[in-house]
Amino acid sequence: MKRDTRTREKFKKKAYWNRFMTHVTKTLENSTIAGIPQIVSANNSFRKLIRAAVFFSCLFGFCYQFWTFMELYWAYPIVLDVQVKSPSVITIPSFTICDHNGYTLKSYCSVAKHECVPVKNETEFCIMKRRYCHRRKLPEGFRIPENESRLIYETMNEREMDEIPYIPQDYNIKMCEMLTAGDTLPASCRKARRAPYTKGDIEIRTNCLMFNSIWKLPDAEVDKIPSTAVINLLLLTNKTDYFPFIDDQFIAMYIDFHSPTALANPFLNGFVMYPGMRYKYYIKETELALKGGNLTQYFFAFKVVISELKLACRKELSQQPHFS
Numbered sequence: 001m002k003r004d005t006r007t008r009e010k011f012k013k014k015a016y017w018n019r020f021m022t023h024v025t026k027t028l029e030n031s032t033i034a035g036i037p038q039i040v041s042a043n044n045s046f047r048k049l050i051r052a053a054v055f056f057s058c059l060f061g062f063c064y065q066f067w068t069f070m071e072l073y074w075a076y077p078i079v080l081d082v083q084v085k086s087p088s089v090i091t092i093p094s095f096t097i098c099d100h101n102g103y104t105l106k107s108y109c110s111v112a113k114h115e116c117v118p119v120k121n122e123t124e125f126c127i128m129k130r131r132y133c134h135r136r137k138l139p140e141g142f143r144i145p146e147n148e149s150r151l152i153y154e155t156m157n158e159r160e161m162d163e164i165p166y167i168p169q170d171y172n173i174k175m176c177e178m179l180t181a182g183d184t185l186p187a188s189c190r191k192a193r194r195a196p197y198t199k200g201d202i203e204i205r206t207n208c209l210m211f212n213s214i215w216k217l218p219d220a221e222v223d224k225i226p227s228t229a230v231i232n233l234l235l236l237t238n239k240t241d242y243f244p245f246i247d248d249q250f251i252a253m254y255i256d257f258h259s260p261t262a263l264a265n266p267f268l269n270g271f272v273m274y275p276g277m278r279y280k281y282y283i284k285e286t287e288l289a290l291k292g293g294n295l296t297q298y299f300f301a302f303k304v305v306i307s308e309l310k311l312a313c314r315k316e317l318s319q320q321p322h323f324s
Contacts (some may be wrong), residue, residue, distance in 0.1 A: 093258040102205035116143040175234035
């Protein structure tokens with residue numbers, strides 16, 4: 001009985017595989033359009049020609065695609081050397097903070113040559129500009145520029161830093177401290193430096209401060225901090241000290257993180273921080289393996305070119321006629 005049972009099971013398996021192979025063969029025969037057997041078994045020459053054309057077209061397409069892939073495979077390296085590191089010490093990040101309040105309303109109206117007048121219709125003004133009013137009342141002695149066009153002209157044409165009233169760091173930056181892991185006490189940030197004129201989103205004088213920047217300091221060295229360090233910033237935006245023509249959407253602080261040796265424009269590539277909000281930024285440092293070079297030679301060559309240009313300018317000026 002056991003032997004008969006085994007024989008029947010073997011027969012069933014063999015019959016199953018025979019039926020399966022027959023089914024696969026018929027499926028392939030019916031699905032093949034332009035195989036070699038189909039070309040040979042075609043009834044007339046026209047069908048043979050069509051099937052042969054389809055077959056060789058497919059073969060040519062396959063060879064072309066295969067060759068294109070192999071060219072790409074041989075031209076570019078397949079193995080990419082990427083190293084992800086988590087160092088314990090990193091370069092201290094430099095960041096620039098800006099706003100559209102480089103010439104404050106109070107500072108502008110304190111200058112005698114600037115014409116500032118009291119608000120004529122206090123109720124209407126408070127409806128349009130709520131940020132200046134408390135219970136629909138303006139502060140005592142509040143004044144605004146009389147001519148907006150003249151205001152823009154005066155603030156944008158005073159390009160020299162000495163002509164703009166100095167805004168101290170603590171006017172906007174109320175706190176800047178660095179926290180490290182462990183029992184180490186918080187350390188205050190270094191004093192910020194005033195950044196060069198930076199164009200903002202609107203036509204008005206901007207105010208920018210650079211932190212941890214060594215721009216224009218050739219002898220300075222970049223500091224290192226633990227990778228787990230946290231920098232806390234407390235920023236103050238005085239809404240009532242912006243000019244009235246500045247919309248509420250531009251009453252904000254802008255921040256951009258960059259290399260300590262470079263300048264940045266937070267209005268163009270930075271992040272917007274609105275009053276009353278809390279923001280967290282996670283900074284990633286990317287190191288590029290640059291090719292070595294002797295920068296001293298380039299600097300010397302640059303100085304030589306500058307000297308030659310100066311001599312050429314003097315020679316050109318000496319040859320021009322002078323009229324008294």
